[in-house]
Amino acid sequence: MQKEPEQHKNNPADQPQLSLNDQMLRRLEERQHLLDAGINPYPSQFAVTRFSSQVFEAFQDEVKEPVSVAGRIMTIRKMGKASFFHIQDSKGRIQIYLKKDEVGEATYNTFKLLDIGDIVGVKGYSFKTKTGEISVHAETLELLTKSLRPIPVAKEKEVDGEKVVFDAFSDKELRYRQRYVDLIVNPEVKGTFIKRSAIVSFMRNSFASRGWLEVETPILQPIYGGAAARPFTTHHNALDMQLYLRIANELYLKRLIVGGFDGVFEFAKDFRNEGIDRFHNPEFTQVELYVAYKDYNWMMQMVEELISETAQKVNQSEVTSFLGNEISLKPPFRRLSIIDAIAEYTGRDIRGKSEDELRYTAKDLGLELDPKISSGKIIDEIFGEFVEPKLIQPTFIIDYPTEMSPLAKEHPSQPGIVERFELIVGGKEVCNSFSELNDPVIQRERLESQAKLRQRGDEEAMIVDEDFLRAIEYGMPPCAGIGIGIDRLVMLLTGQDSIRDVIFFPHLKPE
DSSP: OOOOOGGGOOOTTOOTTSOOOHHHHHHHHHHHHHHHTTOOSSOSOOOOOOOHHHHHHHOOTTOOOEEEEEEEEEEEEOOSSEEEEEEEETTEEEEEEEEHHHHOHHHHHHHTTOOTTOEEEEEEEEEEOTTSOEEEEEEEEEEEEOOOSOOOOOEEEEETTEEEEESOOOOHHHHHHTHHHHHHHOTTHHHHHHHHHHHHHHHHHHHHHTTOEEOOOOSEESSOOSSSOOOOEEEETTTTEEEEEOSOOHHHHHHHHHTTOSEEEEEEEEEOOSOOBTTBOSEEEEEEEEEETOOHHHHHHHHHHHHHHHHHHHHSSSEEEETTEEEEOOSOOEEEEHHHHHHHHHSOOOTTOOHHHHHHHHHHTTOOOOTTOOHHHHHHHHHHHHTGGGOOSOEEEEEEEGGGOTTBOBOSSSTTEEEEEEEEETTEEEEEEEEBOOOHHHHHHHHHHHHHHHHTTOTTSOOOOHHHHHHHHTOOOOEEEEEEEHHHHHHHHHTOSSGGGSSSSOOOOOO
8 A cells, every 4th residue: 555645634624625424524534544544545556457348358267367457346345354345447347355364454454444436456366256256356455546425326126026226326417417427327328428439430530531631620710600500609808809619610611622622521519509408409519521523412322321331330230229219221311302391291382482471381380480580491490390300210301492501502403492401310400411502602692691681680690701702712613511410420329319418518507
């Protein structure tokens, strides 16, 4: 055991930053006893040679393999001269056998001051107990961290011959607020986030292998753009200017296409000052990709392949279970225009309808609409209410009215329609893509029309970005772009029904 520097010795009563209960007071007293015995409860390092899973994998009968393991105590049985406890590391749990005659009286007395939640290092050898459990026979024990707060370890009891778990750490909001505790006592939660990392890594490698360049663009922007959303606003003191947290990185990535890159992508944190629910968090992750000389038809095929391959990589299957539905991600996906989709699911043909006629249709369907919104928003409201939730199997909704997509290229054979698609899976949008508008004259007209919508009161309408217009006036090649919501894709591939279950630290109301 290591010695504690003299200046670290504190009285348990001198801990005003902690809200003390009886268990914490007892643990603080134990901490002090350790300090008084010259034992440092928080040493700097410990040499680990095996994770718990590696001990199990390498175990051979009659072979006492030397191992050095470390982890958090999760169960403990203190007995007279020999004790058992389980430690949990990042790979699982393993039992430790501790015998007083072998580790010495001083170490065994130290063990008596340990609790569930403390982190320890153990050196010894692997063996199998009489009950057949692969364990570590401790030759040395070292306290690495004294836990001052008791962790809410679930307990089991037998009821009518069945094991029943009680006192589990299962309150959703508490789990989100204290994700660190959630990860300790519900280790299966780690699996979701390990898959999330695998999804991002696979997509990143897939893009890079095609020769596309991963880049970084500004999070603080003088003009926000690239999506219809309300921004978070901040102030830069040195420049005395208002800035916005980005709502999308689209306009900056297209500047790079202008500059001569054939393909660029960015895994980005975006921020939208809007509501919070099962599918929305004000801070979220998406990847945006722009590829020169391609259109939205090419992008649809690429997305089919990407999502199918990603599912195969992380789940070894193209079928996933999401919100109670078995969903096949095997290409090809269904394609349906937004006008035809509304007709199919509402029985209303809105093709060529005026704003007043669209408003009447929405009212007849039972929608209460803000009187300030325009035709595009009315169509979006109808689609979102009556169509999107019913699209369970992967469906490309294509060919949107121009007003709904001011950054997309006009369809060559359908006036008033642009080359755009959204992929809907499980009743929710997963990605959004355009054949990018690269005519600077039309782009200016579109953005100026958006400015007029802002004057009508539409806070989500886009702003005229003069520098972006200047960039495409130099000439942007034909280009396909897409934004894929990482959080929603992870929900889909891990079967989680809330965005909060795929974000380590989701935003919540203050405690």
